[in-house]
Amino acid sequence: MPQTPPYRRILVLTSNESHAKWDMGAAQKLKPAYSDALSTGSEGLAYMKRFKTDLVLLDSTLEDMDGIGFLLQLKEKGGTNDTTVIMVTTENRRNKVLDSLAAGCSGYILRPYSQQTFERHILQSKRTEDFTEIEESQLAEAKELVGQGAFDDAIEAFEEILEEKDEAERYYDMGMGYLVESKYGKAIVAFKKAVKLNNLFAEAYKGLAEAYEGKGKHEEAVKFLKHAAGIHAHFDQLDETKELFIKILKMESEAPNPFNSLGVQLRRKGDTHGAIKAYKRALELTPDDEHVYFNLSKAYLFLNNKENAEINLRKALSLNGEFGEARTMFETLTGLKWAPSATARTPSRQATSELDD
Known part of the structure; x- marks a missing residue:
């Protein structure tokens, strides 16, 4: 099977000793430089504050909180931005899967699992993280054009990125299909791809708004900011939506x-x-x-x-x-x-x- 990506530091979080032993065994086969197991969410947060942690294997139950509670606290601190968090759990209810996704997990493995299954999920998660690498490079170039005042070229570049916006809906539909089939790991991957694409498109819409504002086309700028806000709202991203809504209200008081x-x-x-x-x-x-x-x-x-x-x-x-x-x-x-x-x-x-x- 394809080689799994290297992780320098792996953390296992679970209140169950047998789960900890099994998860540590699976983790150590990835050959990390460091691997540790902890039983409380508070210890896990303190550990991740002290050490850069590449991968977290998170059980649904910890001694002081549940797995989703830990994810939400980690997300609040920005920790899900540069750490892969995989839920490893016996919990197979659909709502729990969706709650885990919303809280920021990158994958979902049901117990009991084999090493092959484990490594396949890890690899899928890594591929998802790199999924929009080319488009993100295009986005950065388009933003540079705005900074240079080349607004027409920037608009063309942003619109090129947005030509693929139907892809996000396709991955979302795939995720829903996997949920119906109880293929939760695949559902998470599909939903994460949809979210990554939509975040990319939201940035592209914000870039278009800035470019049109630079050209003095106020109404067009407001229109694209509304598109960006709508994307963030759809994915329940309150802070991002609030920030854009405030900006929109300054430009259009009755938005x-x-x-x-x-x-x-x-x-x-x-x-x-x-x-x-x-x-x-x-x-x-x-x-x-x-x-x-x-x-x-x-x-x-x-x-x-x-x-x-x-x-x-x-x-x-x-x-x-x-x-x-x-x-x-x-x-x-x-x-x-x-x-x-x-x-x-x-x-x-x-x-x-x-x-x-």
């Missing part, structure tokens, strides 16, 4: 919230749970947007969760007591007329958020 737009798309496709998650993210960007509360209420109503539907309708109406659609829905749901409170106010920003139909 719609990208997470709200995503929620509407998901709800219309039948993914109500995904829509609810997107609307909650939207409220982290615009907590005083009555339209987002209204959309969230409708999503809960689709799930027949009348209690949360009413709670969010009340929040929408407390922000804007003259919100006609919300008043009608409130009266239909509760049988009561909405009585505006003395503190009800009209939002200072003219809301342009899309309403779910």
